[in-house]
Amino acid sequence: MGESNNFFKSAFSVDNVIFGFDDGDLKVLLIKRGTAPFKGKWALPGDLVYPNEDLDNAAARVLLELTGLKNVYLEQVHTFGAVDRHPLGRVITIAYYSLVKIANFELTPSSWASKAKWHSISEVGDLGFDHNEILNACFNRLKQRVKSRPVGFELLPKKFTLTELQHLYEAVLEIELDKRNFRKKILSMNLLKDLNETQENVAHRPARLYSFDKVKYERLVAEGYNFAL
Amino acid sequence: MGESNNFFKSAFSVDNVIFGFDDGDLKVLLIKRGTAPFKGKWALPGDLVYPNEDLDNAAARVLLELTGLKNVYLEQVHTFGAVDRHPLGRVITIAYYSLVKIANFELTPSSWASKAKWHSISEVGDLGFDHNEILNACFNRLKQRVKSRPVGFELLPKKFTLTELQHLYEAVLEIELDKRNFRKKILSMNLLKDLNETQENVAHRPARLYSFDKVKYERLVAEGYNFAL
Secondary structure: OHHHHHOOOEEEEEEEEEEEEEOOEEEEEEEEEOOOOOOOOEEOOEEEOOOOOOHHHHHHHHHHHHHOOOOOEEEEEEEEOOOOOOOOOOEEEEEEEEEOOHHHOOOOOEOOEEEEEEEEHHHOOOOOOOHHHHHHHHHHHHHHHHHHOOOHHHHOOOOEOHHHHHHHHHHHHOOOOOHHHHHHHHHHOOOEEEEEEEOOOOOOOOOEEEEEOHHHHHHHHHHOOOOOO | OHHHHHOOOEEEEEEEEEEEEEOOEEEEEEEEEOOOOOOOOEEOOEEEOOOOOOHHHHHHHHHHHHHOOOOOEEEEEEEEOOOOOOOOOOEEEEEEEEEOOHHHOOOOOEOOEEEEEEEEHHHOOOOOOOHHHHHHHHHHHHHHHHHHOOOHHHHOOOOEOHHHHHHHHHHHHOOOOOHHHHHHHHHHOOOEEEEEEEOOOOOOOOOEEEEEOHHHHHHHHHHOOOOOO
């Protein structure tokens, strides 16, 4: 390997920005670090990539260890490699984001996390490493994606109201949408199935429940979904 | 560093997909490798990242060494890290693409390239490493970008005809566009300056020349350009 020996002294990791949606609020799953560096600080779940492991597999492993979930939507977003970003040496990190349904799993402990907890995106404080920057990049990607992909399919429970769906778009895009225009637009896509059911055990007048039509969802994603506001 | 010592044995590189446009044809700059591995094969220009070098800086350095160009549009696209992608060890590579005006520079030799040459994108053969996959990913990114960014500003000479601009869109999107609709659409953006000049020394009837209006270009990029076909 000759002079390239000087180069083979670095490592790389994956970090996952795992988005969920609950009670009108966009959330991100953070871990309290159980080991140095940044022990005791909140950070994104992530781990070093094993020598014999592909990048996508490493990201899927981190998600699986923490949530027990497989076959979840995961997308590589950006690689962060500032020279001094990691105190233990030169470590670049490949950031992924994923979308999960919060109600579908219990959080499981992991070797690199003493504690895992959902945080409202608006209440995330100072994270370890450069993880605030990584979170921002993935949040921006999600903002783009919501216009080209019906992300509610991954984030909402199986049955939901149009108000919940509108709140999801509002939380991701950080804007307020006009109720009438939103309903007209979303219903015109024929993406939703009217379940002919209404909410139960709510204080207000129960709203109609919908679910995503999986066949139409797949077709829209393939053909190019366009949620222009 | 304890058990993480097992991890600090990898390297990472950057690879640049440098697009240019010439004579109606979308081109990519390839180098003939001067050293092993894949010596003598065509490949993307790239290099290992120095221990004290940021990723974006490494990509800019590769471009500078090969073209002499600074301050060129460079965008990180994707990181490729299959376990066996590099014969010398675990090397992941961060792919960038950039857009240049072919006529603006001479190619300069470089330590890692015995020869550099523009290739029509449709005539690229079997490249070294996983560089065909990387080229495809960057070409797909360019196809997306052309709808959200006036890439002609970076790729065309200072003065150009509407036909040249249409050919650029056709080459990037790999489709044919209707001349009348294209002109109507592009002129309605008020992005172009009519130079009140026509081509010189052409065999056919000389066409009108345009340039990009830099102020309007900056404004459109900031506000969100949308070239919906």
